[in-house]
Amino acid sequence: xxxxxxxxxxxxxxxxxxxxxxxxxxxxxxxxxxxxxxxxxxxxxxxxxxxxxxxxxxxxxxxxxxxxxxxxxxxxxxxxxxxxxxxxxxxxxxxxxxxxxxxxxxxxxxxxxxxxxxxxxxxxxxxxxxxxxxxxxxxxxxxxxxxxxxxxxxxxxxxxxxxxxxxxxxxxxxxxxxxxxxxxxxxxxxxxxxxxxxxxxxxxxxxxxxxxxxxxxxxxxxxxxxxxxxxxxxxxxxxxxxxxxxxxxxxxxxx
Amino acid sequence: xxxxxxxxxxxxxxxxxxxxxxxxxxxxxxxxxxxxxxxxxxxxxxxxxxxxxxxxxxxxxxxxxxxxxxxxxxxxxxxxxxxxxxxxxxxxxxxxxxxxxxxxxxxxxxxxxxxxxxxxxxxxxxxxxxxxxxxxxxxxxxxxxxxxxxxxxxxxxxxxxxxxxxxxxxxxxxxxxxxxxxxxxxxxxxxxxxxxxxxxxxxxxxxxxxxxxxxxxxxxxxxxxxxxxxxxxxxxxxxxxxxxxxxxxxxxxxx
Numbered sequence: 001x002x003x004x005x006x007x008x009x010x011x012x013x014x015x016x017x018x019x020x021x022x023x024x025x026x027x028x029x030x031x032x033x034x035x036x037x038x039x040x041x042x043x044x045x046x047x048x049x050x051x052x053x054x055x056x057x058x059x060x061x062x063x064x065x066x067x068x069x070x071x072x073x074x075x076x077x078x079x080x081x082x083x084x085x086x087x088x089x090x091x092x093x094x095x096x097x098x099x100x101x102x103x104x105x106x107x108x109x110x111x112x113x114x115x116x117x118x119x120x121x122x123x124x125x126x127x128x129x130x131x132x133x134x135x136x137x138x139x140x141x142x143x144x145x146x147x148x149x150x151x152x153x154x155x156x157x158x159x160x161x162x163x164x165x166x167x168x169x170x171x172x173x174x175x176x177x178x179x180x181x182x183x184x185x186x187x188x189x190x191x192x193x194x195x196x197x198x199x200x201x202x203x204x205x206x207x208x209x210x211x212x213x214x215x216x217x218x219x220x221x222x223x224x225x226x227x228x229x230x231x232x233x234x235x236x237x238x239x240x241x242x243x244x245x246x247x248x249x250x251x252x253x254x255x
Numbered sequence: 256x257x258x259x260x261x262x263x264x265x266x267x268x269x270x271x272x273x274x275x276x277x278x279x280x281x282x283x284x285x286x287x288x289x290x291x292x293x294x295x296x297x298x299x300x301x302x303x304x305x306x307x308x309x310x311x312x313x314x315x316x317x318x319x320x321x322x323x324x325x326x327x328x329x330x331x332x333x334x335x336x337x338x339x340x341x342x343x344x345x346x347x348x349x350x351x352x353x354x355x356x357x358x359x360x361x362x363x364x365x366x367x368x369x370x371x372x373x374x375x376x377x378x379x380x381x382x383x384x385x386x387x388x389x390x391x392x393x394x395x396x397x398x399x400x401x402x403x404x405x406x407x408x409x410x411x412x413x414x415x416x417x418x419x420x421x422x423x424x425x426x427x428x429x430x431x432x433x434x435x436x437x438x439x440x441x442x443x444x445x446x447x448x449x450x451x452x453x454x455x456x457x458x459x460x461x462x463x464x465x466x467x468x469x470x471x472x473x474x475x476x477x478x479x480x481x482x483x484x485x486x487x488x489x490x491x492x493x494x495x496x497x498x499x500x501x502x503x504x505x506x507x508x509x510x
Contacts, residue, residue: 138413139416146285148281217488233468241459
């Protein structure tokens with residue numbers, strides 16, 4: 001099962017210190033994880049990244065640099081976000097071990113899994129966390145919870161490896177028997193944009209307003225880990241709704 | 256049980272790079288471990304140790320420096336030694352998780368537990384390993400097994416903390432901390448009926464037809480327990496959609 005580690009992607013967002021990128025590469029390779037995506041690193045490439053990577057320079061050389069979280073999670077059926085603190089609207093939250101068990105099930109069902117790590121000082125933004133199916137919290141000492149970035153990557157990759165080594169029996173095999181593959185993150189994102197437009201079209205939301213409703217809907221549709229067929233159905237409903245509105249007033253509404 | 260972490264001692268032997276001593280202090284404090292013993296460090300104290308320790312300088316300040324392993328393990332009822340490879344004379348060998356479980360039992364029985372980490376390049380000597388009750392092996396990628404010292408300390412201290420927290424400290428807590436009560440089944444059922452009507456109104460479904468779509472939508476909305484607020488929002492969307500349709504064709508559609 002260890003070859004499934006090839007389908008695990010580590011994403012670092014807006015990393016400030018290149019040494020942490022190097023330490024991440026080393027921690028990943030030690031655990032057999034190789035796919036690294038960097039979202040707009042502050043200073044990279046950098047010598048410090050290379051020497052902290054030690055024998056894991058190949059992970060750095062193969063790292064992909066992108067500008068947005070959307071690009072970073074492209075193609076992933078399950079997206080985990082590391083979170084140091086509680087948020088206003090709570091999201092499903094698991095420790096690294098349970099997260100790895102859930103990720104393992106998803107990997108075995110044929111999905112790609114992304115683990116997102118935020119900035120050294122501020123972690124992930126709320127917007128980034130809302131793109132995640134669930135959040136991972138490393139249960140640190142409350143009196144001193146600021147884990148070094150490389151150390152956090154080490155713990156998560158270690159748990160991924162332990163899960164795939166089969167130390168712990170699966171608690172539920174539901175996803176193994178699912179009838180459709182999970183939707184990929186980009187398709188779900190497009191659906192959320194479409195949904196927001198329809199909610200404006202039907203005067204449920206005001207255009208340009210920001211409120212908790214979209215956040216709650218986003219949470220609802222991410223924590224469920226939608227499959228591809230479900231996203232097709234939901235998109236079909238949104239299109240039908242727009243067509244029905246247009247046919248009744250003869251106007252035109254952009255999809 | 257977390258206060259038992261006060262009876263865990265981390266021992267670093269002949270450490271070459273002071274940065275690793277600092278990283279060790281940070282990893283320890285993050286996990287609630289505070290007792291550090293350094294056996295003949297090559298270069299210490301050192302600025303690099305201080306800055307890598309970040310907010311864990313108190314662990315460094317309280318660290319004890321000794322000259323021998325015997326002094327370092329003084330008073331400990333259980334001694335674990337980290338080992339990267341198999342030895343000629345095999346010793347009991349466990350992964351970090353099982354090691355932590357055994358350490359936990361020993362801590363609960365009133366013992367002090369020491370975890371020894373060897374040199375960056377050569378680990379522990381055979382003589383040092385033979386002073387251990389058992390050996391701990393972190394199951395690394397065979398193609399690249401040289402774990403950074405701070406990373407190894409992080410993994411072991413993390414497992415110690417997890418063992419003392421009891422398995423899956425966060426598991427099941429998500430719903431305890433959820434911001435709204437779960438919706439009751441009757442409300443969800445009414446929502447499903449309402450949804451089906453709207454899908455007919457927007458010509459997504461034909462009236463009276465039976466197909467898999469409603470079954471799939473039902474599965475989607477039941478497999479992740481909706482909270483009461485989410486059901487309110489979804490009902491609101493359905494009502495808005497119907498109103499928008501009515502206002503555009505002047506007709507009347509029953510809710």
